[in-house]
Amino acid sequence: MPVHRLLPTPEATDLLALTREIARDELAGRASADEAAETFPRDVFRLLGEAGLLGLPYPEEYGGGAQPYGVYLQVLEELSSAWMTVGVGLSVHTMSCFPLAHFGTPEQKQRWLPEMVGGGLLGAFALSEPHAGSDAAALTTRAVRQDDAYTVSGAKAWITHGGVADFYTLMARTSDDGARGISCLLVDGRTPGLTAGTPEHKMGLTGSLTTPLYFEDALVPAERLIGNEGDGLKIALCALDSGRLGIAACAVGLAQAALDLAVDYAKQRRQFGRPIIEFQGVEFLLADMAAAVQSARATYLDGARRRDAGLPFGEQASVAKLVATDAAMKVTTDAVQVLGGAGYTRDFPAERFMREAKVLQIFEGTNQIQRMLIARHLARA
Template identity: 75%
Template sequence: MPAERLLPTTEAQDLVALAADIARAELAPVASEFEKAERFPREQFRLLGKSGLLGLPYSADWGGGEVSYEVYLQVLEEIAAAWMSVGVGLSVHTMSCYALAHHGTDEQRDRWLPQMLDGDLLGAYALSEMHAGSDAAALSTKAVLEGSDYVVNGTKAWITHAGQADFYTTMVRTSDNGGRGISCLLVDGKTPGLSAAEPEQKMGLTASTTAQLRFEDARVASNRLIGNEGDGLKLALSSLSSGRLGIAACAVGLAQAALDEAVEYAKGRTQFGRPIIEFQGLEFLLADMAATVESSRAMYLDAARRRDRGMPFQRQASIAKLVATDGAMKVTTDAVQVLGGAGYTKDFPVERYMREAKVPQIFEGTNQIQRLVIARELKNS
């Protein structure tokens, strides 16, 4: 990772340094083993919680770190550079806390948020369905109020941490009024009638469980409604704007790890009597990779600083997510090329990085959706 970061305070520098130390000492050494075994890193998430890294951008009133998004995202980048599954999981957990932290009542936050932020509870975000991915307003999982409970029926799809999470920030349909009929429920992971299907068999992020989430007459207390009925789509889209910055930071971390591996290999590999990094063809390729990483980092930091200042940042978040994830796909592919035949084997991590780089172009809104968001903002500006 970069030797120096432009951080606003000494405290921020210390925090990012702590994250980097944990990433190098506790995450990177076991990442390959866990990915190969498809083993969920629950203890590693507990470690992040005990270290104060699971609630960084939230209020100290409920146990959060109360740090800026600019700083939080740089912590996230360090984690993702060491182990992408954990970085993505941290981003998802942070997004799962968003609705309660920003739109819950004080009573709701007092009751649930401290455990969510200190790592006792791990979160998941349940919005997508098989026929409601990019078109979130088309979701059909239904919640009917019966007495003091909502009775929920339906199936969510592509849910990160499904079956592993302790709570699910879940978007449900409470009326037939299109997008205005969607509401947000904070669902306990042990709710009777809630279950997860078998995990999806994925090409990458294999230590990060992804599965369908099934609701069969699951009863959720009405005091777990976040905001008002009908607020769900608004809360979901607001959460996603911040979540896209998390994915951008993760993608930059992954790309930086691939670049570091490629540079190290090119320095040590000799052909025709000299290190291959001295050949112009490789020099230019590595330079382009470095330019992609640095420009992607600048994009997410610009969007984060706008968010921290209370300025509109949705377009910049979509641009950052688009640029960083497309960039990570290219940088990881080029890293495999630098290593040649060795890069295509599992003896080196770049083949895993390349597989892991694909899905960030898809989740938190596909990159085609990001282009739609950007274009719409331009038309309306």
């Protein structure tokens, strides 16, 4: 069912209408088949680029859409409700552009940002490693400065768009000074010495490529250092605050799709002579699902309003990520229950929604990490 949104401008209203049209006409009809075939929809991201959706929160002077973050997040929600792989992919791409857009020099932004946010390129965010997931400061991939270039060696893990990204925002160690020894490099996807490993075999988001990355003496020009040496972890954490709002919006889109499916099924499925939506056991379940979706949407919009106003929003981003992804897991599970035996089959997308929801509680900082971050904000208050 369409979500009635409060949007700030007629331009934003038109943008959401365009997004719904793309979601309906280009995404919804092929999502199940492409996910089953584990096919990465690169053509869809080209389409989103042509529609101006790959750089919505970035300045017009660099080719972006100059939209408030709250509008961009609602675009993410709409896309995710039709095809989760696409919503998550857009969120990852947007986060991959963040370091250059917010910490790059004017010369760097002028040189590289227009193509990154203008729709021609697809990005990836390379932070995690096999032994450095939640403990990002423990990463060991090393970048050694030699004259006008860095020689990068090491391995990254769980990289969305690994092997198909046109650029990677890479966090690598440039000194042994703990968390202060990590730097940010903007790496061209065609760099010699950079390769992607075998895609992971996942329980959900099977259309989204997730691979390890290997750097074997890959040369990255020193001019591609974003910020100063040692700023990398700070840059990554700032990007993750915004990225968590993106994942929250994706989670709400997925939960909304599951709710819509459950309601439609409950209206049509008849037992004991009437639609099952008329039975209190089902209608209460659906009501709780609707309340969870609307509550989760409110959390990400609250974080977005603070971000758009220039206020601190890290705590709200963690709350939104925690609440929205837990809600998505609960709502998709309940959608399977409403559909009963049909929900356990692949004839309906309910089981796929449930599988896709699980990873939302894990990436962009596990929900246990979000609870820790929220508690730290409380302790500092």
